[in-house]
Amino acid sequence: MDAISTGTLLLILAFLVLCSAYFSATETAMMSVNPYRLKHLLNENHPGAQRTHALLQRRDRLIGLILVGNNLVNIAASAIGTVIGMRLYGDYGIAIATAALTLIILIFGEVTPKTLGALHPERVAFPSSLLLKPLMKVLYPVVWLMNRICNGILGWFGVSAEQHKGHSLSSEELRTVVHEASAILPGQHQSMLVGVLDLEKATVEDIMVPRNELVGIDINDEWKDILHQLSITQHSRILLYRDSVDDALGFLHTRDIMRLVLKEQLNKASLLRAVHDIYFIPEGTSLNTQLVKFQHSKERIGLVVDEFGDIQGLVTLEDILEEVVGEFTTDIAEANSEEIRPQPDGSFLVEGSINLRDLNRELHLNFPTDGPKTFNGLVLEYLEDIPQSNLSLKLLGYPLEIVEVQDNMIKLVRLYPHLKQD
Incomplete structure (x- = not known):
């Protein structure tokens, strides 16, 4: 390396830092690609999505390839940086090169490119897949050996990379996705999608x-x-x-x-x-x-x-x-029914026979629906008795007043949802 000039070594060092940035950005981008958008693009025969999907089929090999490349360039950069430091500052050059190279690698080879990969995964991952595919063939023996060792260690803990099938969304996770999609979905469409998900929870x-x-x-x-x-x-x-x-x-x-x-x-x-x-x-x-x-x-x-x-x-x-x-019913009887009547003081007169799901939906409440199905049933379960009129109580933090009781049923309740106390 003595025959190589310091200027040439600096150029090689800059190239190695650039390679480190490439591997760091690619690693984060590949792991951050939205799997559902990737499948959508895959169905549209997007070439970048096809390459990326093929690489992600075996994440252990992909991660192995990226880390092999990243560590090779980082170690090479460290060695060249040490040589440059010793040439310029003598024995003190090792410490100076270590400190300077650590800062350079962190800023230009790790944090900045990884942030870019996390913010724009598709823009980074799809072009990067062009280089990763041939690199996988060149470095496959090294990657294969490393993965065999790592997968053997993981096998001791009952983890199998070959049997990993990715993650599917549960109904609750899908519900969260729908709620988070308010920027692209109208409120009515969100309600309909959530309503479909709720069908499996209701009887x-x-x-x-x-x-x-x-x-x-x-x-x-x-x-x-x-x-x-x-x-x-x-x-x-x-x-x-x-x-x-x-x-x-x-x-x-x-x-x-x-x-x-x-x-x-x-x-x-x-x-x-x-x-x-x-x-x-x-x-x-x-x-x-x-x-x-x-x-x-x-x-x-x-x-x-x-x-x-x-x-x-x-x-x-x-x-x-x-x-x-x-x-959407046009039934005259239902159209004329007023099970919830707002009052000037902010309270609501509620029919005891109203379905709890309807009450929760109309007033944005959170009464439990896994027990009694009507408001009357919920109050009776709480009191464990048939109350008299003009009885006031607090039910799950909601103040309410029994207005009318008839035929052993609570017919009318005054509810104060705005006075709820947690």
Whole structure:
């Protein structure tokens, strides 16, 4: 090395620092590439994405290659820097070269390029893959030997690089991604995507019309009463039963009723012949499962039954879809219902029968939904008794007042969400 001039050594040192920067930036960029965007570009036959994906298939080999290259250039730079220091400053040159080269490598060979690779992984990784592929072939024997040793050590701890398949997103992680995508997704689309994810967490009991609120026609009623109910119904499908909901006969479609009216054949016997078979839904069925079952069975409505076969409520396809897209029903009865009424003092008058999921969604609350399904049920579970009117309490930090109790149920509650205390 004595035959090489100091100026030439400085040029070689600068080149080695540049190589160190390349390997440092490439290492960070390769590990920072978004795997889902990479798959998207891969499907579009992006050449840089294809090369990068091929290298990332065996991360242990890629990391080995980059570290072999980085350490080779750093060690070479250290040796040349020591020679330059001794030529310029004699015995003190070793200490001066060590301090100066450490600072140079840190700034220009590590921190700056790694920051660049982290901020712009695709811009660094895709072009870098052009050089890494031939380097992998040249240095493969060294990389292979090093990986064999390292993988053997990792095997002692039960870690296998060959069996590593990457990471997939859980539903909660995917939910976080959706929330974080507010810059590119409209709020309504975010709500719909989160609604789809929520389908697997909710069951039919969370959205069903409870048994005590089912509207139907008793075939044993007087004919004039049946005609009156048919004339004022606000539903396209009507439950027909005998004496009790437990003895449900089936559903009547309004179009079938109109057909009988036009043919002047409307009577009890024709109603019984016009009913459609009941589709039963087991209690505890998740909404995403039930949505698929509705699709496969070509049904739009069903009765929820418990393990003993007793009817618990009613669920429609529209109810499930509303969990995803929000309210879109044109049902007059539902449009006129006011389960939550804001008050001038900031409180809300809330019907006790309201579904807790709807209450949480409308007022942005966090009442638990893994137990009772209605606000009435939650308060009763907390009190372990049927309260009297004008009773005030604090439920999970929310102050509220029992306004009206009727038929052993809490009918109306005044809720003060703005006064919540943690």
